Every structure is written in structure tokens, then in C-alpha cells.
Amino acid sequence: MRKPRDIDAELKALSDKARVLKAKQRTQLGELVAATGADALDPETLAGALLDAVERAKADANAKEAWRAKGAAFFHRGKRSRPVTPENLAAALENAGDAGSANGGDDAAGGSAGDANG
Numbered sequence: 001m002r003k004p005r006d007i008d009a010e011l012k013a014l015s016d017k018a019r020v021l022k023a024k025q026r027t028q029l030g031e032l033v034a035a036t037g038a039d040a041l042d043p044e045t046l047a048g049a050l051l052d053a054v055e056r057a058k059a060d061a062n063a064k065e066a067w068r069a070k071g072a073a074f075f076h077r078g079k080r081s082r083p084v085t086p087e088n089l090a091a092a093l094e095n096a097g098d099a100g101s102a103n104g105g106d107d108a109a110g111g112s113a114g115d116a117n118g
Helices: 007-036 043-059 061-080 089-102 106-117
Strands: none
Touching (some): 043 061
8 A cells, every 4th residue: 555645745835835936926026126117116106007007908908918018128128238227217118119119019008108107
């Protein structure tokens, strides 16, 4: 007869692993906020911008795709050139907008950036 599995120990190990992964996710989100320069915004403005983005993503798939393209350009560009700082954020976003317009959805994303910054 084979030895029974210790399900409780396996569940505890999975729970511990999930806790570590959630902590890594929080750290990465914080790093992303800093890398985009969004850490210069006050928490209420940043939360409002994110809530607006979530609402728009549900209502407009084109906006979501434009944002995805800008995000992909942001991460791709970061591997080849200087890091984005608050000083060069406007130029970086403008360059990301150029990549988004190549995909044909820059209007929706550009409108949201204007709302978040204005």
C-alpha cells in the first residue's frame, strides 16, 4: 500500500507560494508606477486615472488595445535606450503614441492621457 499524500502540507506550501507571488506582483506594480513617472501624481489622482482606465477598457476595446500597444512600446524601448524619468516622460509618451498610432488606435488612448494629466 502506498503512503497517503499530506494534503494539508501541500496546501500550506501552495498558500505560501501564492503569498510570495502576490508580494512580487505588488513590488512590480510599484516599480511600474515609478518607471512611468506616475509616482509624481498624488494618490487620489493616480487612483482616479486607474479607475477611469478600467471603466474605459470595459467599454472600449480599441482604447484597451491602444494602451496595450503603448505599454509594449514602453517596455520594448526601455531595453534599448535610457530609462524613463520624470524629465523625459513627455517625450517617452509621445514616442509611445507614435507606436500606438501605427496600430491605428491612438485617439482613444490619447484622450485618456489628456484626462489623466489635465
